[in-house]
Amino acid sequence: MGIIEKYISRELLSPFFVVVIILIGLFVSFSVARFLTGAVAETLGVVAMLKLVGLKTIIALEVLVPIAFYVAVIYGLSRMNRDQEINVLRSVGYSDRKIVRTIFMVALPIAVLSGVLSIYARPWAYAESYVMNAQAEAELNTDRFQPGRFYGSEKSGRVIFIRKKDEHAKYMEGVFHYIRTAENREIVLSQKGYQHPLELNQWPRIELQHGKIYRLALDAIKDSTIQFEKMTYFDEDTQTQKYRRKAAPTRSLWESDQPWDIAEFQWRISRPIATILLALIAISFTRTTPRKDKADKTFVIAALVFAIYYNLSGLAKTWVEQEIVAPSLGIWWLYGALFMIVMLRLPELQPSFSARN
Template identity: 75%
Template structure:
């Protein structure tokens, strides 16, 4: 039986590698196209953009790996079934449950890989990309602005002007910052400003020195002027907080009690389970008569099942974050449903690996 198991392993791992290469290529192409139209390339340069694409790809691998193996199992076993190799295996005593068991064994190292990516590689990539994104998106960013030019847009409702700057010390001279809000207008004028170093723990900020803040309300009576010697311009938002949570170490999340942190932890720990259960579900899509061409319907049904799972997984995580579902069962109810689906689709048995006839 070892020869058969090695053959099945080869028939599944080869398409797995091919599908992984295709998915990574598509993801990288899409990311490059998206970043080329954003401020990242202009602010950080092409080299940094490709580094950011690499980090985003590492983050995506925790999702791409289960998808690729899911598709590989369906494709590999359908090819064997179409060529009647599955029937030959059955005649020598290698039944459907034995095939299911072999797929389970093959999925274990891939599940470990998915778990390692989710628990260790993903937080590290988020921490690195967090700093780079922050540098590109910071509204007061010395790398983005050139002296003597106005920068602004309708989307941001801001206009920025600096008279001079020193790239080495990240120092700006004569800073003008106009902000439009629903309550009124705010104009900040400062003699100089400094961009402070960014870290994975803190969104970038600008320190403005010796200036004035003009606050112009809708009603002229509410106008005011504030003089300051030092002003910390801090621009953290919900996206930054979400980034920090995703960049946190798994160990720190383990000690957290907040629903957002618990949801993030459960998501990371669920990746190996998702890989294994999706692979076992994929086996059930290969049980068709060898000479019947049902490939299109098989892949459509498989794609539909995965689409439903993927959307439910995001919804389950959101429900835990918002307190709709308690932290226990958390997101695990979804994987209980996947396990139930596996058990219901087993060939003629309510047990996963019966010890009898194989």
């Protein structure tokens, strides 16, 4: 890599890293504020909450990275254009074709990074976050409960009451548990209870001691009473993880013929393509007269173009999921349109891959 290529790369990568850090900081701040108002911090603790924020950040990076490089290309080339550096490069024989080729070479490793995040890191982070969210929202997770109050779930027909609780030792006294099923009604009364400490990737479980179970059948003749010394309850609603395509391995999506799986697969593998095409489109926005008012207008137009693209990409994915668009066409029509825009606005791009300067 020559001196000029190194200089252009530095002018792009410096704002890229700055924008990435700013976007991550904003995302993390928003996520922490949202989780603090929910049950995650109270239920799983601060350390687990921070891990969940980290997982959400990994998920968001597949979008933040292309945005950051898009902004970096516009900012870096606009500054070089404003300071007449682009004209100097042209005067010494460094053509626009070479500038585009240099930016393309810088975009390639960033596109690979975006692809790795989307294909591998994103589904792993989704799988981990689903488990942690299930732990925090589990009905039998008594970390969420305050003594002296009834807690009910209309979905499961469960009602729980705890007369007294030791927050630190996880011990409870006077436990009342009512659950409604299709066959009967079950009431559990226990003198003591113990909430096992929650660990990551483990479901909540409660150990009850010295109690009775009253099973009231719809047919009164079948009512029964069971006395127990010790019994362990698991949260049945979270014992089986539901299939979630965002957490599914990319290979399983590739082998699936379901439209929602196809849409998710196409979304993942399109991230590197989107990163490169957006970077090339960003180049065209910097070819303006080097004046401040023109530069300000350029950023507004560029932001509008990205907003349109982002909304269309979500719409394209939804159309595949709803079978409005055939899987063979999928979301690729959008990137075909982006490619045409690139070729129209950068006429020197095609020769840059077939001709030698």
